Amino acid sequence: MTLAVLDGGTFYHHESIHGARYRDRFDRVIYAPELRAGDLDNVATLIVPDRIDPVLLRAHRPVLLDFLDRKRTLIVLGQTEAYTWAPGVRWLPRPINYWWWLEKDAVPVQQLASPDHELFHYMPFEDAIWHFHGILLPPPGAEALVTVPGDPQLGDPPGALLYEDRVSTPGRLLVSTLDPFYHNGSHFMAAATRFLKGLLDWANATAAATYQKPIL
Numbered sequence: 001m002t003l004a005v006l007d008g009g010t011f012y013h014h015e016s017i018h019g020a021r022y023r024d025r026f027d028r029v030i031y032a033p034e035l036r037a038g039d040l041d042n043v044a045t046l047i048v049p050d051r052i053d054p055v056l057l058r059a060h061r062p063v064l065l066d067f068l069d070r071k072r073t074l075i076v077l078g079q080t081e082a083y084t085w086a087p088g089v090r091w092l093p094r095p096i097n098y099w100w101w102l103e104k105d106a107v108p109v110q111q112l113a114s115p116d117h118e119l120f121h122y123m124p125f126e127d128a129i130w131h132f133h134g135i136l137l138p139p140p141g142a143e144a145l146v147t148v149p150g151d152p153q154l155g156d157p158p159g160a161l162l163y164e165d166r167v168s169t170p171g172r173l174l175v176s177t178l179d180p181f182y183h184n185g186s187h188f189m190a191a192a193t194r195f196l197k198g199l200l201d202w203a204n205a206t207a208a209a210t211y212q213k214p215i216l
Helices: 011-018 054-059 061-069 180-185 190-211
Strands: 003-007 028-031 045-048 073-076 143-148 159-165 172-176
Touching: 003 011, 003 190, 011 180, 045 061, 045 190, 054 061, 061 073, 073 190, 180 190
Parallel strands: 003 028, 003 045, 045 073, 073 172
Antiparallel strands: 143 159, 159 172
């Protein structure tokens, strides 16, 4: 087993996971309420899609932390309240501007912080640009991949929309505030569908490479 995904059971999870576009990308689909110890024994990479019920994820925290302790890769997407259950995650709310691109002379605030990261071998940075749900404050030593500047009006510091953390756990933790499963599954936001494709391409390659090595 290489790449697994949690299924939250909503229409957008079902479409993104079981729909014709991406259903061949997952080696295993686990219904989130039924996740149990041992289910991830042969999984190299696990995706926690956006908008999975945080109550479930907090209940499953021991299983997910054990997964990281065994040096696996965990990908956590937005609106899962990851700051309440994933190691090292800090989050701050920001007002959501859904229609910034309609403003005159609109320029996105997102910035590419790590252009050489392997994820961007599978997608252009532009696919990571749409609205976002708050910012992350990466722990010291983590690698910010997509950042946004601080907001002086709110008194907010700069933050990240996507980062990789290899310091808070023995494993590899990729965290984002973006919600591509929702938008792809809702057939709304072409950039999110392209982002999800690139993310899954990278996740499959990463999982396959990891699985070829002994998983300790």
